[in-house]
Amino acid sequence: MAPRSGAVAPKSLPMAPRSSAVAPNVLLLFFFLGRHGAQISAGIASLWGPQGLGYDFWAEKILKNPDFNVLVMGTMAPRSGAVAPKSLPMAPRTCILLFQVWQFRRLILETLHVDLHDELDFVGELARLNSKNYQIWHHRRWVAEKLGTNATSKELEFTEKIFSEDAKNYHAWSHRQWVLQALGGWEDELAYCYKLLQDDIFNNSAWNQRNQIGSLAAFLFIIRYFVVTRSPVLGGLEAMRDSEVAYAVNAILAKPENESPWRYLRGLFKDDMQSLVNDPRIASVCLDVLLNKRDCVHALNMVLDLLCHGYEPSKTLENAIDTLCLDSGVSDSGLTDRVCSVLQVVDPMRANYWKWRKSMVPVRAVQGSNGKESAG
Known part of the structure; x- marks a missing residue:
């Protein structure tokens, strides 16, 4: 040419x-x-x-x-x-x-031997204009790796600028996670996740208007889980579980129709379902949602998981489910079966799934609910 x-x-x-x-x-x-x-x-x-x-x-x-x-x-x-x-x-x-x-x-x-701080500025100009080009991010990682911990704060600030325009930019989140693990900077990361989730869950009228409630929250909860489980300054999931359960419960009460905090709550008890069953806050938040007759699919799903793992429900929780059964025209005998039947009515898009869940209910869960009702 x-x-x-x-x-x-x-x-x-x-x-x-x-x-x-x-x-x-x-x-x-x-x-x-x-x-x-x-x-x-x-x-x-x-x-x-x-x-x-x-x-x-x-x-x-x-x-x-x-x-x-x-x-x-x-x-x-x-x-x-x-x-x-x-x-x-x-x-x-x-x-x-x-x-x-x-x-x-x-x-x-x-x-x-060019000053690589200037190079970061140059690559930043390109990344802001082509923020989803992986070669730009690869080059920026190379530069940051050369600079070491001297680049930590600048990289975290840069990704925050990208998130202000596109909060779900995969390349930027991947780069930020690499920076945290390779260069440090964990100290304020949980607070940053908290701020992003506050903006989305507790003040998300803009998302409501666009019918995208929870789409960003789901992504942000994944990031929060990454921070809680990987940060060397927080002590790991066991140390953080109690405070994170409280956070998830508050998020659920604010927007019970948002599936993200419900899924996050389950994730906090990964491979330890017995602790999920034994934590009274789990059944309590389900009861609160059911009593207020707000969007109850996620609450009923959580109750179903609790029952399938041996949870013995309170009379108040049973009464709340029975009220939903009357409203939905459900008349199954066992409590676990009734929960599945109500879910088939209130969540018709997944009716076949709930029918399958009903067929897979552990025998001990059915016997437990029937036995308690007979005793009453």
């Missing part, structure tokens, strides 16, 4: 077959070399030697040419268009080329 002025890239350019578009490789590379300008061009000359292409081609044809700026999708963009860096499309057909460019950029950065 040739610039509009007619200058053609030399055929002796390394790194490319004769039939390939040589100039686009070179020019796109220079876009990524960006702000280091003449210093990097000198570095390229030292890497490739003083002969042939080297310094003259880069400096005269690209750096000093007022007519052109950067390569955009294989074409030269006029400097007057002010296209850099917004117009770089990161399209699939440029992925292999971009990978080579990033790799070469890292070689030059190491060779010239």
Whole structure:
């Protein structure tokens, strides 16, 4: 490819077959070399030697040419268009080329011993414009790893800026989790998760208007679980369980129709269902939701899990379920069966699932509920 002025890239350019578009490789590379300008061009000359292409081609044809700026999708963009860096499309057909460019950029950065704090700023500009391009995040991780703990606070702040625009950006969350595990910064992470969840669960009118209640909360609860279970400063799940159960219960009472805190509550008792059964707060929050006759699917589902693991319900909880049975026209004998039947009515989309759950109820759960009723 040739610039509009007619200058053609030399055929002796390394790194490319004769039939390939040589100039686009070179020019796109220079876009990524960006702000280091003449210093990097000198570095390229030292890497490739003083002969042939080297310094003259880069400096005269690209750096000093007022007519052109950067390569955009294989074409030269006029400097007057002010296209850099917004117009770089990161399209699939440029992925292999971009990978080579990033790799070469890292070689030059190491060779010239460039200040990598400046590099973080440069990559940040690109990431904010192309926040879901994995090669940008890979390069940023490389830079942060080189800087070590000196980059911790800057990386956490950067990801927070990304989340303010896209709270479910997978690349940003993956990068943040890597930073926490590799560079530290756990101290305020639980408080940060708390803030995000407060905004979504306890003040989520915007989500209600968009009929997306809980979609972000589900993601944020996963992140919170990651922090609780992985943070070296919190003591692990066992140490945090009591306070996290209290947090989940409050979130449920605020929005019982949001499935996320219910699932989080179960996750806190992973591989320890007996502790779930024995914690009085679990049955209590279910009872509160059922008594208020609010959206009861998740509460009934939790009650079903409790009953299947040997929970002996209080008379108040039984009465609340019986009231729902009357409203739903259910007349099964066992309490566990009645819960499943009510769920088939109030959650018709999953009626077959609840029918299957009913068929899989442990014998001891059925016998326990029937026996208690007979004794009464």
